[in-house]
Amino acid sequence: ELPKDPEKPQADLRSGGATPIAELCAALEPRYHIFGNMDLFFQRRPFQTLNSGHVCRCIALGKVGSKGKARTWVHGLSLSPAAEMTQTALMQRPENTTPFPFAASVKRLASEMDGPLASEQDEVGEIVPDQVFLSRLPPNIQESRIAKSLKHVGTIVRVHLAREEDVEGRPCRGFGWVTFSTPEEAQAACELNELLETEKGRKIGICMSRPKRGGAKRREIEIVIEPHADCWFCLVNPRAEKHMVITTTTEVYIATAKGPVNPSHVLVLPVKHAPCFAACPPDLQDALQAHIQAIRKMCRTAGQDILVWERWMPFGSSSANHMMIQVVPIGSQHASVARNIMEDVIEQQIPGISLQRLTSHSDVVELLNDDSSTPYIYFEVPVDSPDGGERGVERFAYAGVGGSSRIPVTIGREVACQL
Secondary structure, three states: OOOOOOOOOOHHHHHHHOOHHHHHHHHHOOOEEEOOOOOOEEOOEEEOOOOOOOEEEEEEOOOOOOOOHOOOOOOOOOOOOOHHOOOHHHOOOOOOEEEEEEEEHHHHHHHHHOOOOOOOOEOOOOEEEEEEEEEEEOOOOOHHHHHHHHHOOOEEEEEEEEEOOOOOOOOEEEEEEEEOOOOOHHHHHHOOOOOOOOOOOOOOEEEEOEEEOOOOOOOOOOOOOOOOOOOOOOOOOOOOOHEEEEEOOOOEEEEOOOOOOOOOOOOEOOOOOOHHHHHOOHHHHHHHHHHHHHHHHHHOOEEEEEEEEEEEEEOOHHHHHHOOEEEEEHHHHHEEEEEEEEEEEHHHHHOOOOOEEEOOEEEEEHOOOOOOOEEEEEEEEOOOOOOOOEEEEEEEEEEEOOOOOOOOOOHHHHHHHHH
């Protein structure tokens, strides 16, 4: 419905518009567009932005001092910074949301520039109206499980999960796509964003699909799971220092550390050439965690506890990417201060970042934005039981997503040395 001008039968919206402003709004994609050149109070139906997918609300205000409700020039808004909003709240779309209204202006400007707009040069393309993108999926998820969870939304045409083709069992890489029969069904599925959970309580992200375009690509990190003959930590390497191996199974081995913090400092490593815990198949993750738990049980029997950490910083050469989990036994008298020391070292080494508390090592995958090449640091520290019973374990991690990706190589040793 068009605004009513008290002095005219119908307001002329074209007289108040300007193509450059429309082009600017299209490029910036604000959440609110407020203007006052028509001397009218009017709220246009919200429209969906072309690239980001959130809605923009247009509000026209009267000129300052104008009289009458139709020319209101003061309007209150309760604003929340987008950076502080959850994805669910940011992507909410009212029922009266309209399509993107500036398509003509965008096409005209692109033709005058003899090329695509800056927003069109991004890796992310336009929204696919009938397709949604799923993130934070567990490695063992199956297409049938996704279809069953979303069948009430509408008719599912296809479920496609990204999988590790060269890994046994073809585990899911953490993301996938679902195509529906209509755009309305796809939008309805987005309303379930972070409402569906896996067996371990992991919340599944759902948003409109925006396929990547061509363009500049960042340096790719080669992720190889199979044993590498040139890797110092792969046992197939003839130069591997096998005299440092304490014990081994078909999946995991434990070795003494070079330059150990104390004589009992050991490394827990996969036999396969896995770059980090987050990239390991579920069965390998379970085997690694079982070995760490066995070491913890042994140390507690001897009146000690353990500090555990994994630092993942990707190298361009796949031969250098072999994960290791550091395990350092500590005296039980130091267990109660382990968390405080860890937080102090983190603040000194990477100031301004926030550690995320996890329930298990495998939960670190949720912090990586579906990119296992993202650097991270993970800690397990002992914690006293409130009732004086058996000591527990707290798990923390930081991933370099959208912030500092610099994680000092000595950060875990700093914590261990202070303990």
